Amino acid sequence: MDLELRQLRAFVAVVDAGTFTDAAGALGVSQAAVSRAVAALEATLGARLLARTTRQVRLTAAGTQVLARARAVLDEVAHLRRVVERSRTELRVGYAWAAMGKHTRRLQRAWAQRHPSVPLVFAYSNTPTAGLSDGGADVAVIRRALADGRFDTALVGTETRYAAVSTDSALARRRTVRLDDLVRYTVAIDDRTGTTTPDLWGPGAGPAAVRRTHGVDEWLTLIAAGQAVGITSEATANQNPRPGVAYRRVRDAPPIDVWLAWWRDDPPAHLADLVGLTRAAYEGSRLAG
Numbered sequence: 001m002d003l004e005l006r007q008l009r010a011f012v013a014v015v016d017a018g019t020f021t022d023a024a025g026a027l028g029v030s031q032a033a034v035s036r037a038v039a040a041l042e043a044t045l046g047a048r049l050l051a052r053t054t055r056q057v058r059l060t061a062a063g064t065q066v067l068a069r070a071r072a073v074l075d076e077v078a079h080l081r082r083v084v085e086r087s088r089t090e091l092r093v094g095y096a097w098a099a100m101g102k103h104t105r106r107l108q109r110a111w112a113q114r115h116p117s118v119p120l121v122f123a124y125s126n127t128p129t130a131g132l133s134d135g136g137a138d139v140a141v142i143r144r145a146l147a148d149g150r151f152d153t154a155l156v157g158t159e160t161r162y163a164a165v166s167t168d169s170a171l172a173r174r175r176t177v178r179l180d181d182l183v184r185y186t187v188a189i190d191d192r193t194g195t196t197t198p199d200l201w202g203p204g205a206g207p208a209a210v211r212r213t214h215g216v217d218e219w220l221t222l223i224a225a226g227q228a229v230g231i232t233s234e235a236t237a238n239q240n241p242r243p244g245v246a247y248r249r250v251r252d253a254p255p256i257d258v259w260l261a262w263w264r265d266d267p268p269a270h271l272a273d274l275v276g277l278t279r280a281a282y283e284g285s286r287l288a289g
Helices: 005-017 020-027 031-045 061-089 101-114 216-224 234-239 271-288
Strands: 050-052 057-059 091-095 120-124 139-142 151-159 161-166 186-189 209-212 230-233 245-250 256-263
Touching (some): 005 020, 005 057, 005 061, 057 061, 101 271, 161 216, 161 234, 186 216, 216 230, 216 245, 230 234, 256 271
Antiparallel strands (some): 151 256, 161 230, 161 245
């Protein structure tokens, strides 16, 4: 016999209510149904969980251990239901380093006008899929190749690359920098979610030293301390100001493609609108500039 959620609910309800009768009232079922569910749970697990007397019900040693795990299972099931319900009432967009920088607010306003009853929520997730794989996002902002057949993508715009340097650095006194200006420094690189690799400089022309980091906060902390420099998208520069860090445009670096990604077999509602409005936000900003 397989363990069932209704058995766990009945067991927890009896413990919380103190009696089978009160547990039945809390669950809206008969006392006999509660008794059968608890008995079936004990049979499935092969252990007595509750010691019953005419006046009270108390946990056995095994029941005490099972109770904590039963609560955890029921909490997780409730969380899964909230996730599904949330997906019907909002659209979550995941991102690893930055959402869409200066385009984010433009997109949010356009979305709210078209879909006032479906909030567009941006959620940080420092993972290669920006929350798609773990269910934290319905759509993800991606700035590096996503070679995973589970997902579809759409190109929505491009962004300029910016160097991030310490405000104490001589580079901070310049309006722009070149890639060659950075090679004598240690360059902070995030292999999992960042957009920069030594290949950006071409064969044999990369930085003298590389410092591996794990996420934007660690990256910025190193740079502010003067222990490294970095290269990132303009969205990061716009969305992540940090005392001690100056952002300068890299005038000879190729732009970064920005994609939206989603589950191939489960595209979210209003996806076409999101892609179209995002492209329009990037295009409108380009024309305004």
